[in-house]
Amino acid sequence: MSTVSSTIRQERVRHDFALREMTVTAWRDLTPRIRRVTLAGPMEGFTSLGPGDHVKVFFPNPSTGVLNAPRLVDGRLERPAGEVIARDYTPLVNADGALELDVVIHGDAGPASAWATNVSEGAQIVVAGPRGSKLPPEGADWYVLAGDETALPAISRWLRLLPEDADVTVLAEVQDADDEAYLGALDSPHQVTYLHRGSAEPGTTTLIADAVRALPSKDGAGFWWLAGEAQSLVPARRYLRRELGLDQAAVDCSGYWKRGTPEHDHHAPVDPSDP
Ligand SMILES: Cc1cc2nc3c(=O)[nH]c(=O)nc-3n(C[C@H](O)[C@H](O)[C@H](O)COP(=O)(O)OP(=O)(O)OC[C@H]3O[C@@H](n4cnc5c(N)ncnc54)[C@H](O)[C@@H]3O)c2cc1C
Incomplete structure (x- = not known):
């Protein structure tokens, strides 16, 4: 991308x-x-x-x-x-x-x-x-929405808000196929790629980062929205911001919870080395 x-x-x-x-x-x-x-x-x-x-x-x-x-x-x-x-x-x-x-x-x-x-x-x-409220962005030609189960409610809102013909890629980390019912119930025209964590503990995998990295390159202005366990999002954010050089406006990445930390503050920088 x-x-x-x-x-x-x-x-x-x-x-x-x-x-x-x-x-x-x-x-x-x-x-x-x-x-x-x-x-x-x-x-x-x-x-x-x-x-x-x-x-x-x-x-x-x-x-x-x-x-x-x-x-x-x-x-x-x-x-x-x-x-x-x-x-x-x-x-x-x-x-x-x-x-x-x-x-x-x-x-x-x-x-x-x-x-x-x-x-x-x-x-x-x-x-x-x-x-x-942060309104949906203007000026995006395509969108990538990625997150774990805690991000699914927000992703469901994105999918209802964006036009049916918008170019949207959804990457959803879930435990297994049972969790696919959540976005499945929306009957959205946008396809969802599920990343099954299986028996791994939530917040311990690199599934989202790996899937983000594996997405094919695309022309136009992309908007990336990522949310989920804070530490597991760090490699995805580093890839987007540092390797691809995307600017802040194109990447909205939010730590919705942090493994081992009760009441995680989502205003804290996802990547402390790059606040
Ligand atoms: C903007 C925003 C929107 C959010 N929307 C939703 C939402 O719609 N639905 C939703 O479920 N969550 C959502 N969250 C995440 C939710 O706020 C956190 O998961 C919160 O920590 C849950 O509080 P708790 O009291 O259950 O656990 P806490 O007391 O905060 O944490 C106790 C322990 O549980 C762990 N923990 C917290 N959440 C999880 C989890 N999901 N899976 C595994 N371990 C966890 C913590 O790391 C800690 O070790 C959102 C967060 C933000 C910032």
Whole structure:
């Protein structure tokens, strides 16, 4: 793939800050590892225009069940005392206008995963944001979207947003064929290449980096969106930025989680040697 000097522009839009107290109305498993949780609550003013948008979700403490979250009082943010448990998720809005979160179940080590594992109707969480949206880029002739299971909700948003005739390559790292049901349900015209991790632990493979490197060269301006385990994305990002010399506007690479690090901050540079 080529494109050294990028003609790509991505507009950012800010949204009014909002906190929403939400109640679980339903949940179902989309794959053996991804659980969709449907929420009821105030959705007035909810705006999410970018496929990679995220909300900050405040969860109850798994041991005590206490939900400690900020509140808006007379327009002012009041932070609670005590431990606050918050994680980032991709907001999805269903046909009825209800907010849905597709949560990767990865065991009890993480409070968000533990919450989703044991979720029941009536459970409560608080959702903040999105604070802003990065709109789909202008000026791209083709797109590569790559990521692991945590990126699939955002990839589903990309596939719904991009025109049916857009030139899109999707590389999805999943455990096995069971996970293919997630994007399969979209009935998208865009073909997805699945990279099966098999028995390897999530975040330990070079599948995405290898697949990115193996893509054939293409003319025109390409836009690369990559998300997933932070360290496993480093070689892919280095290849794109250093070897191919692509500029920042053409490569949007985000560490959605980091192996061994609870509550990874996705604002941290994916490649600390090249922030
Ligand atoms: C912008 C953005 C959007 C995101 N959207 C989604 C989304 O729609 N759906 C989704 O499921 N996730 C999404 N994530 C990732 C999610 O925020 C992280 O996986 C988060 O760490 C989960 O919190 P936790 O409480 O389960 O685990 P944490 O308490 O954060 O971590 C506990 C342990 O679990 C490990 N861990 C965390 N996530 C995983 C995982 N997926 N697989 C294996 N081990 C893991 C950590 O390395 C750590 O060792 C998104 C992240 C960002 C930044």
